[in-house]
Every structure is written in structure tokens, then in C-alpha cells.
Amino acid sequence: MKANSVNELMRDTGAILCVECGKCASACPMTEIFQDFSYEVSPRGIVEKALFGFDLLTDVGIWFCLTCDVCTELCPAGVRFRDFVQGVRALAIEEGVTEHGVFCERCGEFVVPMHTVKYIQDMTRGQDSAGDYLRFCPSCRQYEFTAKLKEMRPGRRVLGA
Ligand code: SF4
Ligand code: SF4
Structure with a gap:
């Protein structure tokens, strides 16, 4: 069920139970992938900010995960951080942070x-294929690619031609 506030999300995902052990941050792949990774954008850092009542909806750190x-x-406390951050992003988008x-x-x-897109573009040096893949959500991507495949079908008859 969709949460109406960050506090509700903290309860629903167990973020409120965080014991600040840091296991999440030490295992997080962002540490190796992003050069601009810092404690502030780590799962522990984000949960800590939520516990201290900082405004996460305008925090750029929620867009790194x-x-x-x-x-x-x-997580030994059962915190579902991925669900938490996805919920916070949904709330931020609702508030117009796009x-x-x-x-x-x-x-x-x-x-x-x-x-994430900027990172992929840097890694692929701006090749179009990466950009094409990320322009659509998974179901629309399937629709677009199916339409493209139909266009490429040998002997395709164009209706009305
Ligand atoms: S979210 Fe879990 S793993 Fe991360 S600091 Fe809190 S208790 Fe530890
Ligand atoms: S879900 Fe996000 S915060 Fe958790 S380990 Fe993966 S990238 Fe890191």
C-alpha cells in the first residue's frame, strides 16, 4: 500500500528500527560504482537523516540508490531500505521534485x-543504445521494441498501401 508521508514509510519499511550498525553502507555497491559516493547518500546516511527529521523529499541523496x-x-534490524527509498522518491515526485x-x-x-543515467552515459561514452533503453518504462519499452520489430519484419505489408 502506498504511504502518505516519510514517517509512515519509516514505520512500514522498518527504517525506524535502524540501529546504525553500518552493515548496509559497507556492502552497498554504490561505494565502488560512484566516484561521488559519500556517507550522506549511503543507506545508513539516508536513514539517519530521516530519523533526525531532515527533509528527504528535497535531498538529492535519495536519487543515488x-x-x-x-x-x-x-540488515540485522530488518530495515527494507530499497522499499523505503523507492517510497520516498514516489513522495518527492508527487511533490513536484522531478x-x-x-x-x-x-x-x-x-x-x-x-x-544513474549520467553514470551509464559516462561509461558508454554517450552511445545511443544506452539512452534508447532508458527513455521508456519496462512495459512501454516492450511495446516500442515490439513495434520496431514488426516494422523490421521481412515482407511486411503496409496497410492501406
Ligand atoms: S539500515 Fe540496517 S544495516 Fe543499515 S545501519 Fe540501519 S540497522 Fe544497520
Ligand atoms: S538497495 Fe540501494 S542502498 Fe541498498 S545496497 Fe543496493 S544500492 Fe545500496
Whole structure:
């Protein structure tokens, strides 16, 4: 069920039970992937800010997580950080914070954080294939690619021609 506030999300995902052990941050793949990774954007850092009542909806740190869920598996307190950060992102988008996300060109659904896209573009040196893949949400991507495949079908007859 969708949460209406960060406090509700903290209860629903167990973030309120965090014992600040740091296991999540030490296992998080962001530490090896992002050069601009810091404690402030780590799962522990984000949960700590939530516990201290900082405004997470305008915090750029919520857009770093790769949603791999490794931290959830390791957390001794049962905090479901991935669910927490995805819920916070949804609330932020509802509040009009859209500059940190990429949204599907077809249906408008949130696809992926801009931070992740910039990283992929840097790694692929701006090759178009990466950009194409991320312009649509998974179901619209399937629709677009199926339409493209149909266009490529040998002997395709164009209706009305
Ligand atoms: S692993 Fe769990 S309890 Fe430990 S800091 Fe991370 S969220 Fe908190
Ligand atoms: S879900 Fe996010 S915060 Fe947790 S380990 Fe994966 S990238 Fe790190």
C-alpha cells in the first residue's frame, strides 16, 4: 500500500528500527560504482537523516540508490531500505521534485534516476543504445521494441498501401 508521508514509510519499511550498525553502507555497491559516493547518500546516511527529521523529499541523496536490495538482506534490524527509498522518491515526485528522474516518454512513469543515467552515459561514452533503453518504462519499452520489430519484419505489408 502506498504511504502518505516519510514517517509512515519509516514505520512500514522498518527504517525506524535502524540501529546504525553500518552493515548496509559497507556492502552497498554504490561505494565502488560512484566516484561521488559519500556517507550522506549511503543507506545508513539516508536513514539517519530521516530519523533526525531532515527533509528527504528535497535531498538529492535519495536519487543515488541502485535498488539492488543487498542492504535489505544484510540488515540485522530488518530495515527494507530499497522499499523505503523507492517510497520516498514516489513522495518527492508527487511533490513536484522531478529534476532528478528520467520519465517514460510514452506513459510518463518514473523510470530511473538521472544520476544513474549520467553514470551509464559516462561509461558508454554517450552511445545511443544506452539512452534508447532508458527513455521508456519496462512495459512501454516492450511495446516500442515490439513495434520496431514488426516494422523490421521481412515482407511486411503496409496497410492501406
Ligand atoms: S544495516 Fe540496517 S540497522 Fe544497520 S545501519 Fe543499515 S539500515 Fe540501519
Ligand atoms: S538497495 Fe540501494 S542502498 Fe541498498 S545496497 Fe543496493 S544500492 Fe545500496
